[in-house]
Amino acid sequence: MVMKRLFIVLVAVLALRVSAQSPLGSGLSPTSLVERLWKEATEGELLTPDGWNRASRFFVHHDTFAENSVLRVVSNNWGIEHSSVHNDSAEVVLEYWEAGTVDASLRYTPPTKTDFYKNAVVYHLILAPTHWTMFKSDGKVITGKEERTGPDEWQIKEPTGLPWTTVNTAVRYVLEKREKSKDPVIRKNADETLARLLKLH
Amino acid sequence: MSSDGTQSIIQALRADGEQLWQTTIPTMLNNAVPDGFGGLIVTTCVSGSPLTVMDLDATGQPVWQVQSAQVRGYGYICYAPQIAVDGSGVAYIAEPTNAGLPSITEAYPNTSIQSFQFPPSIVNNTAIQCCVGPPMVNTDGTMYVEYEVRNTTNNVITSDTLYFYNGTNGQPIVLGSTTQDQALLAGPIIPDGQGGVLATWTISPSHSVLQYPYQAADVTNGVVGTPYNLPFSPLSVAFGQSPTLVLGENGTAFARGTTTTSINGVLTPVDQIVSFNLSSGAPNWTYQTGAGSTLSIMAVISDGSLAVNDSQNGVIQISTTGSATPLTGALGSVPALSWKGAWYLSTAQGISGISLPLQVDDADVWSTMGGNPGQNGLPNASCGCLAQAVQTPIPGGPKTVADLRSIDSLPEMSVSAPVPPNCPICALQSPQCTTQGSGPTYLIVIGDEGLNNPNGNNYDVGYGFGLVAQQKANDLQAQGNSAIACRVSTVQQFSNALTQNGVINGDVIYYGHSGLMAFGKPPTAWASELFVGQGSGDNTNVAAYNITVVCDQTLTPPCNINNYLSSNTAIRLNGCDAALSTGQNDYYAHTPTTIAQILSKQLTRKVYAYDVGLYFSNLDANHDTYFNGIGRTGPSTLPDYLIPEGSPRGKPNPLVCTAQACGKQ
Numbered sequence: 001m002v003m004k005r006l007f008i009v010l011v012a013v014l015a016l017r018v019s020a021q022s023p024l025g026s027g028l029s030p031t032s033l034v035e036r037l038w039k040e041a042t043e044g045e046l047l048t049p050d051g052w053n054r055a056s057r058f059f060v061h062h063d064t065f066a067e068n069s070v071l072r073v074v075s076n077n078w079g080i081e082h083s084s085v086h087n088d089s090a091e092v093v094l095e096y097w098e099a100g101t102v103d104a105s106l107r108y109t110p111p112t113k114t115d116f117y118k119n120a121v122v123y124h125l126i127l128a129p130t131h132w133t134m135f136k137s138d139g140k141v142i143t144g145k146e147e148r149t150g151p152d153e154w155q156i157k158e159p160t161g162l163p164w165t166t167v168n169t170a171v172r173y174v175l176e177k178r179e180k181s182k183d184p185v186i187r188k189n190a191d192e193t194l195a196r197l198l199k200l201h
Numbered sequence: 202m203s204s205d206g207t208q209s210i211i212q213a214l215r216a217d218g219e220q221l222w223q224t225t226i227p228t229m230l231n232n233a234v235p236d237g238f239g240g241l242i243v244t245t246c247v248s249g250s251p252l253t254v255m256d257l258d259a260t261g262q263p264v265w266q267v268q269s270a271q272v273r274g275y276g277y278i279c280y281a282p283q284i285a286v287d288g289s290g291v292a293y294i295a296e297p298t299n300a301g302l303p304s305i306t307e308a309y310p311n312t313s314i315q316s317f318q319f320p321p322s323i324v325n326n327t328a329i330q331c332c333v334g335p336p337m338v339n340t341d342g343t344m345y346v347e348y349e350v351r352n353t354t355n356n357v358i359t360s361d362t363l364y365f366y367n368g369t370n371g372q373p374i375v376l377g378s379t380t381q382d383q384a385l386l387a388g389p390i391i392p393d394g395q396g397g398v399l400a401t402w403t404i405s406p407s408h409s410v411l412q413y414p415y416q417a418a419d420v421t422n423g424v425v426g427t428p429y430n431l432p433f434s435p436l437s438v439a440f441g442q443s444p445t446l447v448l449g450e451n452g453t454a455f456a457r458g459t460t461t462t463s464i465n466g467v468l469t470p471v472d473q474i475v476s477f478n479l480s481s482g483a484p485n486w487t488y489q490t491g492a493g494s495t496l497s498i499m500a501v502i503s504d505g506s507l508a509v510n511d512s513q514n515g516v517i518q519i520s521t522t523g524s525a526t527p528l529t530g531a532l533g534s535v536p537a538l539s540w541k542g543a544w545y546l547s548t549a550q551g552i553s554g555i556s557l558p559l560q561v562d563d564a565d566v567w568s569t570m571g572g573n574p575g576q577n578g579l580p581n582a583s584c585g586c587l588a589q590a591v592q593t594p595i596p597g598g599p600k601t602v603a604d605l606r607s608i609d610s611l612p613e614m615s616v617s618a619p620v621p622p623n624c625p626i627c628a629l630q631s632p633q634c635t636t637q638g639s640g641p642t643y644l645i646v647i648g649d650e651g652l653n654n655p656n657g658n659n660y661d662v663g664y665g666f667g668l669v670a671q672q673k674a675n676d677l678q679a680q681g682n683s684a685i686a687c688r689v690s691t692v693q694q695f696s697n698a699l700t701q702n703g704v705i706n707g708d709v710i711y712y713g714h715s716g717l718m719a720f721g722k723p724p725t726a727w728a729s730e731l732f733v734g735q736g737s738g739d740n741t742n743v744a745a746y747n748i749t750v751v752c753d754q755t756l757t758p759p760c761n762i763n764n765y766l767s768s769n770t771a772i773r774l775n776g777c778d779a780a781l782s783t784g785q786n787d788y789y790a791h792t793p794t795t796i797a798q799i800l801s802k803q804l805t806r807k808v809y810a811y812d813v814g815l816y817f818s819n820l821d822a823n824h825d826t827y828f829n830g831i832g833r834t835g836p837s838t839l840p841d842y843l844i845p846e847g848s849p850r851g852k853p854n855p856l857v858c859t860a861q862a863c864g865k866q
Contacts, residue, residue, distance in 0.1 A: 077652070079737030081718075082746045082789065095737040097654045098722065109504050112560045116719035117651075117660065117732055117777070118742075192451070201653065 030090035030125045030154045031083045033058055037156070038078055038094065044169045047071065052163065060128060060155045065163070068104035071173065072164035075099055076201050081120060088127035090154060093120050099167050099200050106174055106186050108193035127152040167200045211241065213261060222261040227253075230281040234577035237290045238310060238828035239848045240264065242577075246279035252301065254282060254294055256308065259828075259848030265312045267294060269301030277301065285336040285344060285578025289827070293336040293344050293368070293578075297441060299329045304348065305336070305368075310826060310849070319366070319373075324353045332440070334387025336368075337398075337578040340566050344368030345398055347376060347387035358382045363402055365420060374423055376400055377416070382407045388415070388443035391454070391567045392580055393479050397421035399454055401431070401446065405438050414438045415458065419479055429482030432475055433458040436468070447498055448567035450505045452479045457498045457509075464492055472496035474509060476523065486523025490514075497535045500561045501568035508559045510535040516557060528557060538574045618663065621838050626674060627667030631690040632697060638678030644705045645670045645686040646698050648713020648776075649735035660735075665817050666712040668841035669775070673710060675839075682707055690734040692743050696751045699765055699804075706767040712843060715776030715796060715810075718742070720788055728788040729796040731776065744796065745789035748803045762804050772800055772808040773855070775843045779810035780856040780863040795863060802860035809855040812863070814846045822852040 028036055037058045045051030049065040056062035078096035095118050098111035129152055165173065171194060178190035209229040213221040227245040230252075236242050239259030246252045255266035272278055280300035285293045290310040296302040303316035321328040334347035345368065351361040363385035364373040377385050388401035401417045413430035415438075420426065431444055435458070444458030453476055460473040469492045476485040490496050490511050499508035505521045515529035516536060536544045536555055546555045562568045566580035573579055620628045625635055626647065647670045651660035674684035685705075687698040699709065714732040734741030743751065752760040774780075780797040787794050797810035816830025822844040829846040847853045856863040 075654070077737050079739075079741070081737070081739050081742065093720070095718070095741075110562075112503060112723075114719060114724075115717075116724065116727075117714055117716045118718045118730075118737075119722070119724075120718055120720050121722070122720055122726075 028154060030085060030092050030123075031080055033125070033154050033156070034083075034092045034094055034123050035080060041074075041164055042076075042166045042169060044165050044173065046163045047165055047169075047173055052160075055160070057153075058156055059160055060126065060157050061159060063160045070104070070162055071102040071170065072162040073099040073102060073170045073197070073200075074164055074166055076166045076168050078166075088152070090125040090127075092123045092125065094123065095120050099170075100196075101162075102170060102174060102193055106177055106181075106190040106193050108189075108196050110196070124157045125154045126157055128155050129153075167197055171197050207247075209243075209245070211243070211257065211261070213241075213259070221259075224257065224261045230279065232281040232284060234284050234286060234571075235575035236264075236292065236310075237286045237288065237577070237579070242284055242286070242292055244281055246277075248279075249277060251277050252279055252282075254284070254302075254306075254308075256292065256310075258850065260851055264310065265308050265314060267302070267306050267308060267314060267316075272299060272301050283333075283335040283578075285338050287338045287342055287344065287579060289342075293338070293346070295333045295336045295346055296330065297334075298332050304330060304333050305346065319348045319364070320350050322349070322351045322353070324351070325356065326354075332387060334402075335389050335578070337390045337392075337572065338580070339392050339396075339398055340580045341396065342369075345390050345400075347390065347400060347402060348373075349385055349387055351384060358384060358407060361385045363387060365400055365425070367423070372423070374420075374425060376402060376418065376420075376425060377404075377428065379404075386438070386440055386443075389446055391446045391448055391572070393419050393421070393454075394448050394450075394452070394566060395421070399446065399448075399479055400425075401443055403438050403443055405440075410435065410437055415444055415456075417482060426480065431456055431458070431477070431482070432484055432487065433460045433473060435459045436461055436470055445498060445570055446567075447501055447507075447569060448565055449476065449501050449507070450562065450565060453477070453485060453505075454479050455498060455501065455507050457496055460489070462489065474498065474507070474519070476507070476519075476521075485521075486519075488519055488523060488525060498570060499536060500538055500559070501565050503560045503562045505562070508557075516559075518559065528559075538569055540574050621664050621668060623839055624664065624668055624671045626671040626686045626688075627664045629667070629686065629688040631688040632694040634685055634687040634698070634702065636683060636685045637674055638681075638683045640682045641707045642683045642685060642703065642705050643677050643707035644698060644702055644709045645673055645684055646695060646709065646711045646713070646733075647686060647688050648711070648731070648733040649690050651714050651732075652735050660714060662817070662835065664837075665835050665841070665843075668836065668839060669817065669843040670710075670712045672839055672841050673712075677707070690736070691740040692733065692747050692750045693740060695731070695733050695743055696753065696760075699762075700752055700760060702765075704767065705765060705770055708771045708773055709766065710773045710775065712775045715774060716778040717781070717783070718744070718788070726788045727783050727785065728790075729779070729781070729783075729794065729799070731774070731779065731796055731800075743800070745787055745794070745799050748799050751800070751803050762806075766804065766806060770806055772804060772806055774800070774808060774810035775815065776810075777814045778812060780808075780858055781812040782863070795858065797856070797858035797863055798860055801858050808858045809866075810858055810863070811845050811853065811855050813853060815843050816846060818842050818844050825849060825852070 052065040075097035081093045081095045083092040100110045102108050174190050174193050178187055208225050210225050212223045227247045230244040233243045236256050240257050242256045244254045251268035253266055253268050256264040258264050278300040283295045292308040294306040296304055304319040306316040308314050322331045332349045336344055336346040338344050346366050349363050352359050360380050361384055362378040363376045365376045366373045383406040386403040386405055390398050390400050393399050398420050400420050404411055404414050412434050415431040415433050416428050417431055418426045418428040444456040447455050455476050457474045459470050461468050462471050472490045472495055474488045494511055494513040497510045499510055502508055507519045509517045511517055515531045518526045534548050536546050544555045544557045546553055647666045650662050653659040653661045670686055674686055677684045685702050689695045689698055718728045718730050720726040728744055731743040752762045754760055780795050782795055797808040801808040817835030818825040819836040819840050821842045825844055826849045845853050854866050857866050
């Protein structure tokens with residue numbers, strides 16, 4: 001009888017592990033977490049459903065990856081300006097420059113021009129329980145979030161927002177999309193977008 | 202306008218509402234434009250007196266004036282001339298008809314005036330001047346204008362030629378000609394965004410109206426493209442009434458005018474806006490309003506859409522495919538754009554700001570009527586605050602036309618370019634220092650050159666800061682002083698420069714980037730900072746969050762600034778907006794303050810800093826003849842000065858700041 005119960009529990013745990021991905025928290029400090037997020041963005045991780053979902057571990061709330069959404073482009077050059085921690089909340093300020101957007105037709109829109117020398121994004125983080133992000137069988141669509149008792153991890157309160165990456169990775173993204181497309185309009189848009197992105201840094 | 206209608210009152214106000222000056226002049230006509238130097242060009246006209254065009258400078262004092270002559274048999278005529286101003290402040294005043302001014306008058310900021318007449322028309326055997334369209338200045342600084350020469354016999358037009366005049370080479374080319382009894386009326390011109398222009402005009406038969414009377418053609422390198430119809434069918438046309446134009450993106454332009462449509466079987470005039478291809482004239486979309494409603498183009502938006510005001514329905518955003526989205530209800534007037542990019546509404550109750558989700562396309566050189574918020578016929582110019590390009594000299598000077606063109610295409614003088622001659626400070630690498638001269642010791646601190654930011658502002662000033670620092674060091678040495686110059690890229694290096702160079706008994710002078718860091722998109726908070734480093738990261742800035750690093754008093758032993766700076770030493774910040782207060786709490790200081798005050802508190806010294814932008818010039822602030830650096834490149838050799846934006850005859854002094862406040866000296 002005892003063996004039978006243990007078997008049931010093991011099957012249940014195995015089933016859970018098969019259907020869940022990204023089960024672990026980041027274990028990072030607030031500053032390291034934001035840097036890790038931006039490094040993943042720099043590497044283009046946020047441009048694919050898998051990478052997008054992996055980044056869910058950084059956020060309290062996570063949005064489903066939107067195919068064909070607008071891609072936000074930021075400067076290659078970014079860095080943490082300041083951070084502070086108060087008990088179970090933290091604030092991380094990251095410097096960067098907006099570099100525009102690229103839509104699903106690979107059309108580029110420049111950023112809003114400002115008179116400010118530098119721009120910053122402020123991330124507010126909380127120390128919250130790690131969560132397991134559950135996906136459907138295709139491994140892409142999030143079914144919901146299950147919170148488990150475990151070590152608290154720093155997580156970003158702000159929404160994930162649009163997929164974003166840096167200028168150099170955006171160039172590669174547009175190049176690859178252009179090569180895959182036979183639509184002359186998209187290819188023309190891509191050429192114009194590349195010409196503009198290559199002037200940025 | 203005064204209550205009796207005989208006088209106009211001009212008030213100059215700061216953005217915060219503080220009145221700078223006020224003056225009373227005779228009744229103004231509705232054609233005032235900014236002069237590009239902080240002043241205003243106005244036209245006054247009093248019955249029986251000459252029409253007078255004059256430039257009032259940034260202090261309200263007249264700079265120049267132009268007066269009309271009497272027209273035989275008519276006396277003085279009040280007919281508003283049309284005015285464009287180029288980037289160096291030259292005003293081009295065009296006489297629309299035969300009302301007593303020369304065809305074109307060029308008025309210079311140095312008060313010199315020159316004018317010329319186009320060939321006259323012959324009307325019933327009498328030579329008269331007629332007629333000139335609105336002038337404009339293209340992105341290359343060339344003034345363009347159209348003019349008409351017609352021959353009339355017994356009130357029948359026997360020939361009419363419309364010319365397109367290039368103010369740089371003085372060569373007119375023919376836009377159109379006819380021997381029919383019809384007039385070719387000059388129209389507005391806008392840049393085509395590719396270096397050429399889009400010229401428009403009207404064909405007006407004497408006794409009928411064409412189905413499509415409005416014409417347009419792209420003019421490139423002096424060659425007129427194939428003319429095409431603009432798709433407007435008005436019931437009538439009139440002199441001086443043409444569709445209004447703005448430039449879109451990707452070879453698109455927008456025109457607004459009146460056309461005719463059938464409403465309940467009755468031909469009715471309605472307002473229409475058209476998006477069309479600049480080269481071919483092929484419409485992309487058209488948008489019509491109902492009878493009795495007036496459409497006004499507000500601006501091209503950054504996503505390529507168009508913001509439009511409908512007098513009966515309010516603000517509408519029309520997408521690149523022509524779909525219209527209402528944004529407001531009827532507002533009572535047309536929202537206008539300020540130079541700061543904000544929208545405002547002018548009504549009988551006064552002027553008020555209005556929040557609209559419409560970001561004007563700053564990459565578009567003619568996104569608003571008249572080219573810019575001041576509508577003075579000059580392509581849109583962005584913030585010039587230390588965003589000037591500094592050109593790399595071509596060895597031996599430009600040799601070919603291609604060389605000349607390449608100068609314009611060079612974004613900036615990279616520090617990888619050869620070090621300017623006679624500028625050892627330019628060759629310093631952070632955290633190197635160099636000393637010249639002997640005597641009382643001054644410290645010059647030079648920050649990073651900056652980057653060509655992807656957000657549209659090129660802040661890479663190349664060797665600009667090094668050059669102005671060298672200029673200052675040379676001047677100090679000539680006055681019997683010693684100047685230590687240090688390149689810094691971090692807050693630690695900034696602190697080391699102050700504390701590792703012995704006792705500074707002169708002043709500390711900073712040349713580098715500074716101003717506001719914006720938080721959020723759109724910004725909801727700001728921090729005043731020195732951007733000593735061009736990179737990103739906590740040590741590349743000097744701000745409230747890391748000010749304690751500057752002469753760190755937590756070290757053992759604590760840093761005592763009095764060991765390094767004499768009691769009379771002042772800190773002089775030569776960077777943009779270092780004393781500019783937003784009126785809100787600094788993000789890091791949690792109180793309304795500026796980096797000038799923050800430094801003053803930390804170093805217990807007076808700090809002198811500007812609340813305006815700065816720009817490079819080969820003349821010092823007392824002799825420079827420009828308002829700002831927009832449209833001009835900074836010097837690539839000595840002499841070089843970093844001077845504040847402002848009237849050429851009234852550059853602002855830096856504010857003097859203590860920990861508590863900044864104020865005028």
